[in-house]
Amino acid sequence: MRRLTDTDAAIAYGTNLLRGERVYLREVREADFEALARWWNDPATTVLQQATARPVPEASVTERFRQWTANNTPNDPSFAVARIDDDALIGQAGLIPAPHGRTAEFVIIIGPEHTGNGYGTETCRLMLRFGFAELGLHRIELRVWGYNTRAIAAYQRAGFVEEGRRRDVVFHNGQYGDEVIMGILETEWWIRAEEAATQD
Template sequence: MTDFAYKPTLTGDLVVLRPLDEGDYEALAAAMADPDVTRLTGSHQEISEEQAREWMRTRKDQTDRLDLAIVDRASGQVVGEAVLNDWDRDNKCCNFRILIGPAGQGRGLGTEATRLIIGYGIGQIGLHRISLGVYAFNPRAQRAYEKAGFKVEGVLRDALLWEGKWVDEIVMSILASEWIPSKV
């Protein structure tokens, strides 16, 4: 098993995943400014532009996580990010999260980005298990994760308070033995 020090560029038919850097700030800030993206990711926290830029500047130096920008091959635009984080080296597992702004939605870019980064995590890093959480008000994402091979493990009840209402978080994972690269 290796670590996340190496930051690959992963190329698919629709997207290129490449290391995230400070130059991606504008595109990701625009994606996060979308009210639907904010809601679907459960993002309450606002950070300053300087904090966000500093965070992006340091992504290349992290050996315990992989932050990749999602670039739409048709337009060359950054439309989101795909991340493997919360790495548990001893248990060969980590968390996955993805964000796709409005410019990248509804065209299969997220599905392909998921396939690419999960394939890298299992095939190159040697991960045994990759997990994620998806809020109950995001069934479209849950279906996309299921299409990629993730299975529902359970529900964290009332995990998010959004606009005065409690929302469950659905916990999902995929095991290396379940990964079928051609499935997505």
């Protein structure tokens, strides 16, 4: 990564920090909550992210997202994910700080109608850059149901590696499934970032 040696370098860093090739991260706006609540209650999403697939009143979900995305402190950033070409909201992503060890948990939701387009992988990469280059984190981890193979593949493309499993902790469709724990360290991310910079 290039050092911030002058004003132009600092401006370039700030301008590109939350911007990828096709998506960018921005503040959550009032108009976003309706879509976020709808996605949270969509059966295609609940079975992938929640322990029990059940609808929750929109007002309750909206209040949760208000709290998650308030960005009241610098250590628990949460962003709306928007498409660059048309500014359409496609998801939400955040980092939940752990009490110790400069560690945070990565969380993400991409609207079901926007999955399968590589937006999740690009969002992961942006959040990792923010977490390591801006927040100075040492480790970022996540948890995902073992049958969510699409998400696991996206996380792996972004640099996460499987670190372990909690066996038979989720119950859907009359059967148990594993929870996969994945993580990436700052040293691993910096190596990938340097390699990507030399290819530009």
